[in-house]
Amino acid sequence: MSARAVVSGERLAFHDLFRFEPPPPKPRSEGLNMCLDDGMGIAATRDLFEVVGEYVDSIRLGRGTAALFPRSWVLEKAALCREFDVDMMTGGPLYEVAVARDAVREFLEESRDLGFTSIEFSENIISIPVEETLSHVKVATDLGLDVYFEYGRKYPGTSPLDVDEAEDRIGTLLEAGVTRITVERAEVDLVVHDHPHVLVELAERVGLGNLIFEAGPRKIEYCELLMSLLGPAKVNLGNIALQPPNALDGILILVNARRGLDRSVDYQFVRDVWGGPVNDGDPAAHG
Secondary structure, eight states: OOHHHHHHHSOOTTHHHHOOOOOOOSSOSSSOEEEEESOOOHHHHHHHHHHHGGGOOEEEETTTGGGGSOHHHHHHHHHHHHHTTOEEEEOHHHHHHHHHTTOHHHHHHHHHHTTOOEEEEOOSSOOOOHHHHHHHHHHHHHTTOEEEEEESOSSOTTOOOOHHHHHHHHHHHHHTTOOEEEEOHHHHHHHTTTOTHHHHHHHHHHOGGGEEEEOOSSOHHHHHHHHHHHOTTTOOEEEEEOSSTTSTTBHHHHHHHHHTOSGGGTTHHHHHHHOSOOOTTSGGGGO
């Protein structure tokens, strides 16, 4: 029996003893883990999915990675993702090149034919009229593809994200059929430490479940702060390390944190079920 079968269909280890809640079944609407995949091999991907596939909601072949491999490889990768109910997404720069080449429909059709289930739209470099973006969203959704729109500036300078402007644009995109909005990492960089209320207000206005926050890669403190601000079980996190799964911002660390069983969330599950005196070195002992 594979590890995947145990995770998805069998009683989990220690279930009778501790009664840990299993993850909500896929497709989930909150607590999503979008992982960054820059070309992990097929065998390595299968091995990883057999261990943590139940916790991976989507992988994004970041940047232009999807265009670096033969079609047969991409098709095999897509088939593996379908087997484990993992969404496979292109990186935004491919969409931008398609816009520049006036080949958006051809790009979307090829993405569908290669087995991608989602497309990332971004405007990191390009700037096009909103109406044109919305027309591209319609083409994608008509082809059966989910659209994830990366909102925010790649080079934001020093001015924090304007929540009023973001609410208006995001509302238009969601109404047009965009599945979720990915909040650009550079925008998170600008506010997560000194102006975290900006992210909280944005989530309150447009709905936390409509957003994925780019927390990684290599930014475990962002994962910790976002879970603290928006709830470890509910916030959707993006650019999570796919390999190794036990990296500081890897999928296994985050799944434990979402349960309250990691330092990053102050071992909250243990505190909740304990209720007795805490270790003298624990800050809570002196609070």
